[in-house]
Amino acid sequence: MANLSAVSVFILQGFSTVPALQLMSTVVFLLIYLASVLGNVSIMIAVTLDPHLNTPMYFFIKHLSLVDLCSTSTTLPRALVATMADTKEISLPACASQLFAFVCFGSLECFLITSMAFDRCLAIYRPLTYGVTMSSQTCVSLVVVAWVSGLLFSTFHMVNTFSLPFCGPNTIDHFFCDIPPLMRLACGNTQDHEAAGFIVSGCVIMSCFALTCLSYVLIVYTVVHIRSAAGRWKAFSTCSSHLATVILFYGTGSSAYMQPTAHYSPLQGRMAAIFYSILTPTLNPLIYSLRNKDMKAALRKFYPQVPC
Template sequence: MTNLTAVSVFLLRGFSADPELQLLSAAAFLLIYLAAILANISIMAAVTLNTRLHTPMYFFLKHLSLVDICSMTTTLPRALVATMVGSVEISLPACASQLFAFVCLGSTECFLITSMAYDRCLAIYRPLMYGRAMSCRTCLSLTVVAWGSGIIFSTFHTANTFSLPFCGPNTIDHFFCDIPPLMHLACANADAHEAAGFAASGCIIMSCFALTVLSYIRILATVVQIHSLAGRWKAFSTCSSHLATVLLFYGTGSSAYMQPTAHYSPLQGRMAAVFYSILTPTLNPLIYSLRNKDMKGALRKLYLQAPS
């Protein structure tokens, strides 16, 4: 890679190329970032300190909040600086590290969401064997697999992207180092690398999505068999928050990573990235707290007991 790469420094554009919108967008995203970090830390603290929340669902939710915190911190601070000053330099190793961290965290979230779907499926379809099936050891194993798979998947994508030669231009028309804008800058034919990336992404994403869909098919089939309307609603409400997270995650992520580089639009890429890298981590805590009585009670208790 060293012999082929002439570019050693990239320039990040930030959120907007319009000088009039730079400070406004930076201020807005700074507030969103601080709110998201506070909300996700609150979720983690509430789950850790409240013994009523020491269940598999909240165990995975705590890791999901950790992933969201790390994901936003990987991209947003540098993006805020790039937006405020117009552009910011990022070295090739730093760019590769940022891409690795972001893809790793996104992949880990994908596996965690799948594990949460499996958890909800067992809770509704096999309630009598749920405690034994979703033991502490099982939850820990699923989490280790999620993080380990994320690392492996990210290693492939980072190597696949940065094995391309970059000889100029070096301006990334994006607010962080992401796969589509980087491949767009490569000064060699990236078709083979793009095909390899699509194959790996498609395999992982479709496998996780298929397992999630199968879990919800089983959940729906079980709920339909419940005679009481109140019972049906109670059963389905236990997974409604997770279903909203699934739709948000796959809906925003697929729009960015499942299109050819030749059709890549910098503006559309930035807009899609705002949704899957900023709004999704911000909305996840709201989704899991607004309609969840246990979580709302735990958060209320957490803030009432906090030292003034």
């Protein structure tokens, strides 16, 4: 990979190109990162230690929190340190590793969200066989498949991106090594690489999205046939948190990756990245705890002085 590139070091632009906004954005994103760490770690501890949360739904939520924690830790700490220490250089291998990790955790979230939709669908559409179908072995298998698929997906994108020659300039107009801004820096013909990445990403994202939509079609079909209003509300309330996560994930991430590089806007890309790489992983713990009585009860055991 190094032999194909005349650039050995990249320079990350940071959160903003306006110097006056750098310090303010650093403070804001530091607080957001601390909130993300606290929220996701709390969810993982609560699900692990509370026996009442020993169900498939919370098993997936725990792994989603782990992925969210790893995702934000892949990009934010380095960006914060680089801004505060004014050391924005990143070596080519480090840049490739960061891209690999970020794409891996992003795709993992996509696969986990799909598994969670399948879980909710079975719980509502086939409640009598739910306990047998969603056994602990099935849950572990779905998580393992998600990890293997995420590793393969990120390996493809890392190779597809860094097999291109980079001859300069070497300034990445972003706060981390992401695919669209790197493609813009390549000095070779990127059309084939861009097309390959678009096709693979499109197939994976659309397949997961289609399976998620199918799950919700079955859920809605079942809910509307429930006679009592209380029963309909109870069934739908178990999906509301997951539905909010689906909207956040696909609404922000797809807008950044499902468009040609020629139409990529650095400012728009940076703003979209803030949503899908920072805000979404930070909001997920709130989404899964604010309207969940069992989760709030578990968290209250660890933070008795904090109202939940």
